[in-house]
Amino acid sequence: MRLLVIGAGGMLGRAMVAALVNAGSDVRASTRAGAGPDAFDHGIIGPSVDLAVRDTVERIADFDVVINCAAYADVDRAEDDEASAFAVNGVGVGWLAERCARIDAKLVHFSTDYVFDGRATAPYAVEHPILPVNVYGRSKADGECRIRACDVPHLIVRTSWLYAPWGKNFVRTMAALGRERAELRVVHDQRGRPTSVEALAAGTVRLLGAGASGTLHLTDSGEATWFELASHVVRRVNPACRVLPCTSAEFPRPAPRPGYSVLDISRSEALLGAPCSWQDAVDDVVSRLARSDGA
Numbered sequence: 001m002r003l004l005v006i007g008a009g010g011m012l013g014r015a016m017v018a019a020l021v022n023a024g025s026d027v028r029a030s031t032r033a034g035a036g037p038d039a040f041d042h043g044i045i046g047p048s049v050d051l052a053v054r055d056t057v058e059r060i061a062d063f064d065v066v067i068n069c070a071a072y073a074d075v076d077r078a079e080d081d082e083a084s085a086f087a088v089n090g091v092g093v094g095w096l097a098e099r100c101a102r103i104d105a106k107l108v109h110f111s112t113d114y115v116f117d118g119r120a121t122a123p124y125a126v127e128h129p130i131l132p133v134n135v136y137g138r139s140k141a142d143g144e145c146r147i148r149a150c151d152v153p154h155l156i157v158r159t160s161w162l163y164a165p166w167g168k169n170f171v172r173t174m175a176a177l178g179r180e181r182a183e184l185r186v187v188h189d190q191r192g193r194p195t196s197v198e199a200l201a202a203g204t205v206r207l208l209g210a211g212a213s214g215t216l217h218l219t220d221s222g223e224a225t226w227f228e229l230a231s232h233v234v235r236r237v238n239p240a241c242r243v244l245p246c247t248s249a250e251f252p253r254p255a256p257r258p259g260y261s262v263l264d265i266s267r268s269e270a271l272l273g274a275p276c277s278w279q280d281a282v283d284d285v286v287s288r289l290a291r292s293d294g295a
């Protein structure tokens with residue numbers, strides 16, 4: 001089976017390529033600009049794909065599975081750049097689905113907890129009606145719809161609150177700020193589920209192996225607010241730093257966020273078993289950060 005990972009240089013893309021290499025898969029890594037020799041082993045560099053440029057999508061050939069880790073993922077910037085967000089997360093994903101259908105490839109695609117409105121009080125089931133509260137969420141919902149509208153074998157994996165020892169993410173930011181500052185204020189009125197990209201990538205490889213299709217939710221277990229997640233990280237890097245709760249209104253951002261976005265993962269759990277707790281996964285990443293950042 002030949003697999004292509006699109007967006008291989010992103011936070012999740014890197015983990016996805018590593019998980020597939022570890023599993024001994026025949027994988028190629030694709031970035032928008034073309035991966036440099038230092039990014040990946042030369043032997044696994046695949047065709048360069050820009051989801052906003054149809055010709056590059058049409059060049060995808062000879063793969064059995066295409067895993068799309070690429071996205072316009074800047075939630076705040078999307079508010080003022082709706083056209084770009086929809087071009088990549090909506091129209092581009094639709095082109096990719098059509099291309100996969102034509103070359104007989106299965107499309108694996110990642111979506112987000114931000115397709116939901118955030119007003120639930122219990123984990124969102126896969127079938128819960130989607131009603132995004134920001135541009136990014138609407139663009140991701142558009143991508144989902146385009147895949148389902150196309151006659152392509154697919155697996156859409158909705159996930160949430162991703163972090164890794166690399167890339168720009170909340171856990172790394174809080175670890176760095178916690179080391180520098182005496183006090184931090186972090187929002188305590190948004191509740192979700194932090195998820196390690198490495199666990200997500202490993203789980204996705206297993207879902208593929210199990211022949212999963214349709215839409216599934218996959219995250220680590222437990223739930224937290226950003227304040228609780230920050231407190232957990234900072235306690236490990238600098239217990240002297242005080243983390244204080246605040247409201248979203250006190251820390252306004254361009255894009256509104258859903259207040260509650262925990263995903264019901266019972267279906268993926270039935271296939272994969274229980275995932276690790278977000279606390280254990282964060283501890284693992286923070287301990288590796290401490291080594292790599294020299295702290």
Ligand SMILES: NC(=O)c1ccc[n+]([C@@H]2O[C@H](COP(=O)([O-])OP(=O)(O)OC[C@H]3O[C@@H](n4cnc5c(N)ncnc54)[C@H](OP(=O)(O)O)[C@@H]3O)[C@@H](O)[C@H]2O)c1
Binds near residue numbers: 032159
């Ligand atoms: N981060 C989260 O908390 C979160 C939560 C839920 C779901 N997700 C979903 O998980 C997936 C992975 O997210 P991530 O956090 O790994 O994002 P990321 O680190 O921002 O990586 C996104 C990748 O997409 C690439 N990309 C952007 N525009 C592109 C285009 N037009 N054509 C091809 N590649 C393009 C970027 O390449 P450049 O470096 O060239 O820009 C980057 O490598 C996305 O589908 C995202 O919506 C993320």
